[in-house]
Amino acid sequence: MPLSEFAQVSRRMAGDEETAAANRSWWDAEAGEYYAEHGAFLGDADFVWGPEGWRESELGLLGEVSGRRVLEIGAGAGQCARWLAGQGAVVVASDLSIGMLRTGVNLNQRVSDPRLAVPLVQCDALELPFADATFDAVFTSYGAVPFVSDSDGLVREAARVLRPGGRLVFSTTHPFRWAFPDDPGPGGLTVTQSYFDRTPYVEADSDGEATYVEHHRTLGDRVRDIAAAGLVLADLVEPEWPERNEETWGGWSPLRGRLVPGTAIFVCTKP
């Protein structure tokens, strides 16, 4: 959860439209800063699953990708998609925010190998502009999932564009984190609110207009979204903090990462 200097923070309801409008303009405005802060960690054509720093080259959660059609949702600047293109996947990177995609255009122009310049599509993960059963795999690393109120709709939409036998893999903040303050230090180790409270986290401007919204779901909610979309949960990866990583990313830090999970990666298949 970011916190701009003048934001009013509250827990209150925020529906689909308010959430999408707030998050689209927040990510448009923050795209440059996000890349300046995290670009080196992410790499321009690399695939990192979260602040722990585990890569797809180590975890292999998407399986064999060469020659496969893969869609990234909430792709940001499309770093993961670029890495997959390097592995021979036929990949499309999509995101709600034109600001994030603009960074993707710059990275496409900067990569030394033109085969890594991936197609970029602006769309909401809730309304993908693709036909049913188009892709062998759909994934996101920390994109879209906590930024929509209709979380079951997001999983349903991803399942729709997957072919039978395809895979949906998404990483997101571990639901357990919701109960703790977003503090990388010792203050982030004490429960301060209910894990069961799904009321969204909302930052608003002085007129009360939402400028950033995050939606929480429990682990059970996520499992039910997956089952309701007709998918099978094949694995739930809770990556441990590796010794090699001394970097802090927002509320994620070596201190907390060695004690409690920071990321949950859901690996789902479509029968």
Ligand SMILES: C[S@@+](CC[C@H](N)C(=O)[O-])C[C@H]1O[C@@H](n2cnc3c(N)ncnc32)[C@H](O)[C@@H]1O
């Ligand atoms: C934390 S960033 C992650 C970006 C990228 N995956 C990465 O690892 O850098 C979250 C991304 O989700 C995107 N996003 C938010 N809501 C979305 C939605 N409804 N549909 C698609 N993308 C969305 C944002 O624009 C942003 O690029």
